[in-house]
Amino acid sequence: TQLLEQSPQFLSIQEGENLTVYCNSSSVFSSLQWYRQEPGEGPVLLVTVVTGGEVKKLKRLTFQFGDARKDSSLHITAAQTGDTGLYLCAGALSDSWGKLQFGAGTQVVVTP
Amino acid sequence: EPEVTQTPSHQVTQMGQEVILRCVPISNHLYFYWYRQILGQKVEFLVSFYNNEISEKSEIFDDQFSVERPDGSNFTLKIRSTKLEDSAMYFCASSASFSNQPQHFGDGTRLSIL
Numbered sequence: 001t002q003l004l005e006q007s008p009q010f011l012s013i014q015e016g017e018n019l020t021v022y023c024n025s026s027s028v029f030s031s032l033q034w035y036r037q038e039p040g041e042g043p044v045l046l047v048t049v050v051t052g053g054e055v056k057k058l059k060r061l062t063f064q065f066g067d068a069r070k071d072s073s074l075h076i077t078a079a080q081t082g083d084t085g086l087y088l089c090a091g092a093l094s095d096s097w098g099k100l101q102f103g104a105g106t107q108v109v110v111t112p
Numbered sequence: 113e114p115e116v117t118q119t120p121s122h123q124v125t126q127m128g129q130e131v132i133l134r135c136v137p138i139s140n141h142l143y144f145y146w147y148r149q150i151l152g153q154k155v156e157f158l159v160s161f162y163n164n165e166i167s168e169k170s171e172i173f174d175d176q177f178s179v180e181r182p183d184g185s186n187f188t189l190k191i192r193s194t195k196l197e198d199s200a201m202y203f204c205a206s207s208a209s210f211s212n213q214p215q216h217f218g219d220g221t222r223l224s225i226l
Contacts (some may be wrong), residue, residue, distance in 0.1 A: 033211045042116075042203050042217035043155065050212045086154065097167035098143055098210040102155040 003027055004052045004091055006103035007061045013079055014111055023089035032072050034063055037086045037105070046074075065101040078088075079110045114138040116218035118204050124224045133189045133221045135204030144187045145215060146179065148172070155203065157195055161187065161212070164202040193225075201226045 005024045012069050023032070029052045029106050035043035047056050049065035049072060056063045060083075062075040076083055092099040118135045125131050126207055137144050146158040159169040161179055176192045187206075200224050205215040 033214055035217075040219075040222075042118075042219045045214050045216060048125050048212070049213040090155070092211070096210075097162070098145060098160040098207065098215070099146075099153075099157045099168050099170070100145075100215060101157070103149075 002072050003041075003101045004089060004103040006087075006089060006106050008106060010109075012109040012111065015070065015081055016078055019079055021087050021089075022071070023073065023091075023103055024071045025091065026084070027093060027101075028069050028071065029090070029091035030069070032065055032089060032091045033068075033100065034072070034074055035088040035090060037088055043088055044103045069105065076108075079108075081110050081112055084108060084110050114140075114216075116204055116216055118202075118218035118221050120122055121172070121219070123222070124226065127196055127225050128193050131191050131194055133191075133204075133223070135187045135189075135201050135218060137154060137187055137204065137206030138216055139209055141206035141216075142209055143207045143213075144179075144181070145207075146189045146219075146222075147203045147205065148193065148200040149203065149220075152198045158202075160187070160210070167210070172212050194223075194225045196225050199223055201217045 030102040037043045047063045052067045052069045054065045060077045086105045088105045090102045144161045149155045160167045178190045201220040203220045205217045207213045207215045
């Protein structure tokens with residue numbers, strides 16, 4: 001069962017452009033986390049959102065949690081080549097003991 | 113910044129052999145997890161662990177798998193009789209609590225079963 005759908009799967013943009021990655025589900029999550037993963041490494045935490053409607057900013061990255069806590073987005077402003085990577089969303093259901101459900105990821109490539 | 117460390121980084125084992133993957137979680141964290149990622153697929157939950165007990169496990173975590181916190185710092189995943197399909201990256205994670213606290217991941221152990 002695909003609990004978390006990420007879109008798009010792949011995104012290629014030029015430096016300076018903006019991009020948005022989406023994470024959608026029919027399930028309600030108690031929290032949702034965004035990670036970035038480089039090849040051969042573990043996921044690195046970017047942000048955790050827990051409140052419906054919450055918006056968090058991390059420099060040029062803006063994360064939003066949907067009002068119903070079923071979806072989230074990651075927006076990158078003025079992308080840089082260093083933003084290239086695999087972005088993963090992962091949600092925790094309220095009745096789980098810490099189990100994170102991961103999306104399949106969005107591969108972002110930023111070209112000079 | 114504190115981090116989760118995993119050893120070895122790469123383990124090659126013959127099918128049917130036992131392997132133990134080791135993890136040192138962040139020192140003040142009490143909740144521990146194992147995940148795996150088969151090449152080209154999503155990260156999948158295996159098990160969560162708190163207070164020396166398994167809190168939740170997935171269908172993947174069958175009788176050939178076990179976890180242990182043998183001392184105050186290590187957290188291990190044992191696979192008793194490895195199969196070819198156990199080849200994957202295995203990630204350990206830890207958090208300060210189960211709910212609404214972020215999980216921090218190690219860099220993983222690449223397990224290759226021959």
